Amino acid sequence: MSANRELGNDPKVVVVDNDELLGKLDHQFVKDAAKADADEHNITLKDAFYKHKKAIIWSMALSGALIMEGYDVVVIGSFYGHPKFLQRFGVPVPLSVSENGYVIPAEWQSALSNGSSAGGIIGLLINGWAADRFGPKIVMLTAIVALTAFIFLSVFANSLGMLVAAEVLCGIPWGVFQTLTTAYASEVCPIQLRGYLTAYVNLCWGVGILLSSGVVKASIPIQSQWSWRLPFVIQWVWVIPLFIIVWFAPTSPWWLVRNGRLEEAEDTLMRLTNPEVYSRQDAKNTVAMMVHTNELEKQETAGTSYIDCFRRTDRRRTEIVMMVFAMQLLSGQNLIGQGVQFLQTAGISTNLAFSLNMVLNSMFIIGTFASWGLISIFGRRTIYCVGMGTMSLVLWVIGGLGFVHSKGAIFTIGGLLIGLNFVYNASLGPICYTLIGETSSTRLRQKSIALSRIAYQIMNIICGIIVPRMLSPTSWNWGAKSGIFWAASAGLCTIYCYFRLPETRYRSYGQLDLLFENKVPAWKFASTKVEQFSTADHSSYSPAVAADKKELGHDVVHLEH
Structure with missing residues (x-):
């Protein structure tokens, strides 16, 4: 072209x-596509909710898989300050170093944190190929069954090595969840609803993380090894409900169109919409628009392999989605993920650290609700750029307070960390999912989202190596001063966002x-x-x-x- x-x-x-397209699509077909495009642009938010309420319900239900993943991925990080877990797997240290008398060595923290990331990369690569080949539903159902089996290793682990192996294996199906839920939300909803439902993915993460914080805190008084095993057991609770949801969920109409199953795509659209205001002809028009978009993309990039993600215009799109996800961690968000340990190294007691961690993680939910209000007023680029710049400023303050040795400074750091998480979850966190769902081309969406998440996982591995060392009293012991490092990183990301996002x-x-x-x-x-x-x-x-x-x-x- x-x-x-x-x-x-x-x-x-x-x-x-x-x-040229008229050689493949007749005039009436293109006219139907144009009508569907005009209808989608002109519909009001209220009417979009009414017309696509079934799509909203299915998208939200399927995104529930991220509640499970948010819980699973974060629960291991909460154990680094858990007394019974430390007694079982930690090494003795003087009470002056840790009030529990034990710590998990930084290298094992890195291995545990990076285990799920390594498995996630494998799962993402598999999903990018398998979802296009067999369909998202089959891949998702297979991942749920596999995760059910892998959880056994976490529950009955008797060494840190076994826990690392469990994290790697569980990371494979988690990698599948990360891609499919975002892609589904971006494909079943119209323009007016895409931002809200892709951002909702972040809320699901937050619910899972908050549940993890609550369960781990509630398990602390248990005077046995089940104090740390029980949080792993709870992972089985939502396996069956999630399997049922995926089994009955409508297939993505975009996937059906890409595979030439146009009548099935129309049937799926009828399942996703309100028949009172959406007719069979409307479904035909929408499918025509999908076919037209698919043909446009085929003229630019005929293939759908991973290599095609780095060819011609898709190279720029792939770079953006990979950076958007990597910048979630480059923004300093990883300090929030290590909240308990960060607060403890700042001088806050174990019990108060776990309580503040629950408040900290509640910002995932509160912040996402706030992001919905911002989405209705501002563009994605504006929200992401301003959010990144604000995080940089807050991190400079946190880093500076690391040099002040007073009780007031300690509690100020705790408050700023909560504020930092609110800013993240009102901007970068939810808008990331919106941007990666919208920026990638429809033909390469599964693979683009997989590559973006792989960029995140690679960055997560790097952070999993350096952040524990930044915070561990037996390693670099930077404590709150590490905020300066991440403030500079977030500042550079802000510049990138202005020129490339x-x-x-x-x-x-x-x-x-x-x-x-x-x-x-x-x-x-x-x-x-x-x-x-x-x-x-x-x-x-x-x-x-x-x-x-x-x-x-x-x-x-x-x-x-």
Whole structure:
């Protein structure tokens, strides 16, 4: 596909020529696609909720898998300050070093933290291929069954080595959950709802993490080895409900379209919508729009392999989604994940540290609710950039307080850490899922999201190596001073976001394809208008473009197929 700029180097409108596509799709088919695109852009938020309420329910139910993962992934980190776990697996240290008299060596903390990340990378790579080959539902059901078996290793582990092995194996199905839930939320809902339901994924993480904090704190008084085994046992509670939800969930219509099963895609859309306001013809129009977008992407990148993610315009899209996920940790969020240990090294008692950790983790839920309000007012790019910059400022303050040795400074650090988590979960945390779901092309979405999460897991492994050493009293022992390191990291990320992070709000997937293909700068995505349905003589299947051309004169980019 080539671009011909009629005037200037600063286009305000991107127009695509559909003439070549008309060799594959007839006029009526493209007209139906244009109608579905116009309906999706023009529908109000209230009407979108009413029309797609079933899709909302299914998306939220399937995202419940992240509650399970959020619980599982974080529970091991909470054990680093758990008295019974430390007595069973820790090494003795003077009480002046740890009030429990034991610590988990930094190298074993790294192994435990990185075990699930290593397994997650394997699971993500498998899922990126298997979800396209066999369908998301089959892959998800298989992952749930596998996780059910792997949990046994965690519950009955008798050494740190066995726990590491359990973390690696459990990480494989967790990697599957991470990709499929986000992709599903981005594919079953219209433009107006995508931001809310992809951000909801972060809330599910938060619910799981908060449950983990509560269960671990409640298990501390138990005077036996079940004090640390019980939190692992609870992982089995939601296996059966989740299996049932996935079994009955409608298949993604985008996956059906990519596999040529158009009638099934229409049937799925009818299951996901309200029949009172959504007809069979509406379903046909929507499928036509999906086919049209799929054909546009095939002209740019015919393949759907991992290598295709790094070719032509998809290279830029892959870079963005990988960085967006990696920046979750580069922002300093990893200090929050080690909340209990961070607070203990700052000088707070074990019991108070676990109590503050629950407040800290509640910010995942409160912050996500706040993000929904921000999404309705601001664009994704604005929220992410401002959130990253704010985290950098807060981390500078936390790092500076690490040099102040007073009780007031200690409690201020605890309060700032809670505030830091709120900022993260009102901006970076939820908006990350929205951006990766919208930025990737529809044909490569499973693999793009898998690669983005792999970037996160690689960064998580790096952080899993250095953060325990930053905080451990038997290693680097930086304590709160480590905030300075992460403040600088978040500052650099803010600069990256300004120059590379595009605005995806209110854009259909076809429009995003054209913006990336035309190499529109990230800061101009919001102001550039796109006409997806036009012909070589500049006529259009969409009446909106005529008004745009009249308003903007001849400042148009014309893309020929």
